[in-house]
Amino acid sequence: MRKKIVAGNWKMNTDLDGAKELASGVCGLLNREVQGGTSQVPEVVLFPPHVFLPPVVRICADHQGISAGAQNCHQEEKGAFTGEVSAGMLASLGVTHVLVGHSERRAYFGEDDQMLAKKVERALAHGLTPVFCCGEMLQEREAGNHFEVIKSQLGNGLFWLDEIQIRKTVIAYEPVWAIGTGVTASPDQAQEVHAFIRKLLADKYEAGVSANLSILYGGSCNAQNARELFSRQDVDGGLIGGASLKAEDFIKIIQSF
Numbered sequence: 001m002r003k004k005i006v007a008g009n010w011k012m013n014t015d016l017d018g019a020k021e022l023a024s025g026v027c028g029l030l031n032r033e034v035q036g037g038t039s040q041v042p043e044v045v046l047f048p049p050h051v052f053l054p055p056v057v058r059i060c061a062d063h064q065g066i067s068a069g070a071q072n073c074h075q076e077e078k079g080a081f082t083g084e085v086s087a088g089m090l091a092s093l094g095v096t097h098v099l100v101g102h103s104e105r106r107a108y109f110g111e112d113d114q115m116l117a118k119k120v121e122r123a124l125a126h127g128l129t130p131v132f133c134c135g136e137m138l139q140e141r142e143a144g145n146h147f148e149v150i151k152s153q154l155g156n157g158l159f160w161l162d163e164i165q166i167r168k169t170v171i172a173y174e175p176v177w178a179i180g181t182g183v184t185a186s187p188d189q190a191q192e193v194h195a196f197i198r199k200l201l202a203d204k205y206e207a208g209v210s211a212n213l214s215i216l217y218g219g220s221c222n223a224q225n226a227r228e229l230f231s232r233q234d235v236d237g238g239l240i241g242g243a244s245l246k247a248e249d250f251i252k253i254i255q256s257f
């Protein structure tokens with residue numbers, strides 16, 4: 001059975017008090033969900049800014065089914081990279097996941113497929129789960145090139161992994177035109193791409209990989225549209241930006257299975 005996952009990407013938001021409050025708020029509401037036992041509760045991962053990881057890791061450690069992830073890591077093991085944070089440092093804090101290849105990193109920080117492949121390698125070497133993000137830009141979708149773009153991003157960034165390694169990853173499909181815009185991919189559009197990604201996995205790896213790898217949708221996913229998106233066969237949860245910044249909104253998304 002594939003894992004259902006809801007991840008909150010806080011991006012460059014909150015301050016220390018706000019981060020603690022948000023993490024505690026989510027954990028408290030999640031506890032009620034788990035104890036209520038009425039709905040299927042997915043695995044939850046919070047991705048605060050790096051500097052707030054230690055308190056968020058601590059808060060999550062007291063609760064079941066929730067952990068902290070990092071929004072990025074450097075591709076090298078260590079050394080003279082002023083201002084950067086390595087996968088090993090993150091792992092030593094108790095971080096469980098790391099986002100790799102978010103479209104904002106690709107666009108604003110020039111992260112290319114080769115660099116992303118190295119980040120995936122570093123993350124796995126330290127026991128972190130890479131959440132590998134892929135997705136097309138608006139002009140690519142309008143030109144009908146979205147399948148090619150996604151195939152190439154995954155092929156170069158992720159599918160060089162072997163059978164054992166790929167099983168330790170999560171994929172997030174995030175169409176760039178849907179991120180932070182309020183324009184969500186329709187459930188049909190999301191399902192179509194997720195099924196395509198699963199087919200790519202099936203072509204490359206043995207059947208168990210494609211069947212068991214979680215593929216999340218991201219891009220203006222919120223409490224209003226999550227249920228319909230998550231109801232689609234190949235959508236295993238969401239990577240949530242804006243709507244993860246309020247515990248009450250985020251928990252509604254968590255309840256959407």
Ligand code: PGA
Nearest residue numbers: 179180219220240241242
């Ligand atoms: P959004 O961001 O939910 O605010 O669109 C999603 C993301 O960038 O991961």
